[in-house]
Amino acid sequence: MLIPSMSRTIIVGDVHGCRDELDALLDRIAFTSGDQLVFVGDLIARGPNSLGVLDVARRTGAVIVRGNHEEKLLAYRAFKQDVAKNGKKGREDFPIGRMHLDIAESLRDVDWTLLETSPLWYALTDHGALVVHAGVLPGVALADQKTRTLLHIRGVTPKGEPTDEKVGSKLWGTLYKGPPHVLFGHNALPEPQFHAWATGLDTSCVYGGRLTAMVLPERAQIPRGEAVRGLLVSEPARAVHYDWTRRKADWTKSKTA
Numbered sequence: 194m195l196i197p198s199m200s201r202t203i204i205v206g207d208v209h210g211c212r213d214e215l216d217a218l219l220d221r222i223a224f225t226s227g228d229q230l231v232f233v234g235d236l237i238a239r240g241p242n243s244l245g246v247l248d249v250a251r252r253t254g255a256v257i258v259r260g261n262h263e264e265k266l267l268a269y270r271a272f273k274q275d276v277a278k279n280g281k282k283g284r285e286d287f288p289i290g291r292m293h294l295d296i297a298e299s300l301r302d303v304d305w306t307l308l309e310t311s312p313l314w315y316a317l318t319d320h321g322a323l324v325v326h327a328g329v330l331p332g333v334a335l336a337d338q339k340t341r342t343l344l345h346i347r348g349v350t351p352k353g354e355p356t357d358e359k360v361g362s363k364l365w366g367t368l369y370k371g372p373p374h375v376l377f378g379h380n381a382l383p384e385p386q387f388h389a390w391a392t393g394l395d396t397s398c399v400y401g402g403r404l405t406a407m408v409l410p411e412r413a414q415i416p417r418g419e420a421v422r423g424l425l426v427s428e429p430a431r432a433v434h435y436d437w438t439r440r441k442a443d444w445t446k447s448k449t450a
Contacts, residue, residue, distance in 0.1 A: 200227060200228070200229070200411040201227075201228045201229070201408055201409060201410055201411065202228070202229045202231065202317060202319070202320060202408075202409040202411075203222060203224065203228055203229065203230050203231065203406050203407070203408050203409070204231045204232075204233065204317075204324060204376050204394065204406060204407045204409070205218070205230065205231070205232050205233065205394070205404070205405075205406045206233055206378045206393075206394030206395045206396060206398070206404060206405045206406065207233060207234065207235040207236075207260070207378040207379065207381065207394075207395040207398070207399070208232065208235070208236045208240070208246050208398065208399075208404065209235055209236070209237070209238060209239045209240040209262075209398065209399035209434070209435070210236070210237055210238060210239060210240025210241055210242050210243040210245075210246055210399065210434070211240040211241070211242070211246070211398050211399055211404060211430065211431075211434060212240075212241070212242035212245035212246050212249065213242075213431050214398055214404040214428050214429075214430055214431060215246055215249055215404060216249070217428045218404050218406055218426065218427075218428040219249075219253075221426055221428055222406060222408055222426050224253070229256070230250075230253045230254070230255035230256070231255065231256045231258065231315060231317070231324055232250060232255055232256070232257045232258060233258055233260070233324055233325075233326055233376065233377060233378035233379075233394055233395070234257070234258045234259055234260025234261070234262075234263060234311075234326035234344075234378060234379070235260035235261065235262045235263070235326065235378060235379065235395075236250060236257060236260070236262075236263070237262050237263065237266070237296055238262040238292060238293060238296060239262075239292070239399045239434065239435040240398075240399045240434045240435065241434055243296050243299075244299060244300070244301075244304065247300075247304050247307060250307065251303065251307060256312075256315050256324075257307060257308070257311040258311060258312060258313070258314060258315050258324050258325060258326055259308070259311040259312065259313055259326060259344070260326040260327075260344065260378070260379065261326065261327070261344040261345055261379070262293070263308050263311060264340075264344055265289065265293055266293060266296065266297050266300070266308060267308055267309065268287075269287055269289050269293065269294075269297055270297065270305065272287045273287075313325070313326075313340060313343050313344070314335065314343060316373070317376075317409075319411070319412045320374075320409050320412070320413060320414060320415060321372050321373050321374060321414050321415065322373050322374045322375070322376055322409075322415055323335070323373040323374070323375050323376070324375075324376045324377070325343050325375060325376075325377050326343060326344050326377065326378055326379050327342070327343060327344055327345050327346045327347065327357075327377060327378070327379035327380070328342075328343070328346045328347070328365045328366065328369075328375060328377045328379070328380075328391070329342065329343065329346070329365065329369065329375060330342050330346060330349065330355045330365065331349065331365060331368040331369040331370065339355075341355075342355045344379075345357040345379070346365055346379075347359055347362070347364070347365070347379065347380045348361075348362025348363055348364055348365055349362055349363050349364075349365050349368055350362050359380070364380075364386065364388070365391075366386055366388035366390075366391035366393065367388055369388065369390050369391050370389070370390055371389075371390030371391070372390065373390075374390050374391065374392070374415040375390065375391040375392075376391075376392050376394060376407060376415075377391065377392075377393055377394065377395075378393065378394050378395035379395055380393055380395055381395045381396070381397040381399075381400060381402070382395065382396065382397065383396065383397060383402055384396065385405060385421075385422070385425060387418050387419050387421055387422070388418070389417050389418055390417070392407065392415070392421050394406070394407060394425075396427060397430075398428075398430045398434075399430070399434045399435045400430075400433060400434075400435060400436075400437055401430050401432065401433035401434070402429075402430055403427040403428060403429050403430060404427065404428045404430070405425055405426070405427045405428075406425070406426050406427075407421070407424050407425055408424055408425075408426055409424060
């Protein structure tokens with residue numbers, strides 16, 4: 194177990210409703226009220242306890258950087274509010290699946306407030322770092338990044354365009370040159386991504402992998418590449434909470450039936 198120090202900054206990868214693993218991870222790193230906790234987004238959906246994860250975020254005073262799953266719920270809420278105000282078409286016209294709909298209908302007012310106040314990015318100025326959910330398009334100033342890029346990018350196409358596809362593109366982190374050092378999630382892989390100026394923290398917890406956090410001592414600067422590994426702490430998943438292979442096969446079957 195790590196010995197706690199004052200004013201650490203702890204950045205946690207995609208939780209996806211894995212409350213038990215989050216609690217265990219915070220215990221493993223000996224989280225205290227003197228630490229700053231930051232989530233890279235996608236706290237909710239796919240896992241067993243989205244509301245529980247939001248409770249932890251609220252209790253710890255964490256910063257939640259908005260992920261694509263939070264954005265989907267917020268877009269649905271805005272659509273429903275517009276329907277109620279202007280009498281437009283109903284929810285069947287909004288592209289939301291049962292999983293997200295169930296979560297949306299279970300969220301409390303305090304949960305919606307938490308999501309609505311989540312920023313698209315968060316600067317860790319003391320550490321020379323920037324936290325975003327998915328990443329940035331290399332060569333484009335932060336102010337000029339498109340919202341969809343910040344929420345969805347995984348790679349860069351041969352034409353230099355952002356894409357969320359894993360095939361036929363280069364990981365954006367391999368092309369990005371900082372500073373700042375970018376900490377991100379979204380692209381679930383068995384291991385963290387180590388790039389010269391970017392580190393990916395989504396290690397597939399909800400799919401049976403691990404939940405990973407970066408623990409930064411006060412004012413610590415992030416080293417380059419593989420040297421980052423010494424700052425990471427992981428907690429194994431309790432189960433495969435979401436079998437993406439099976440869900441994708443079921444989805445494909447339903448679309449072709």
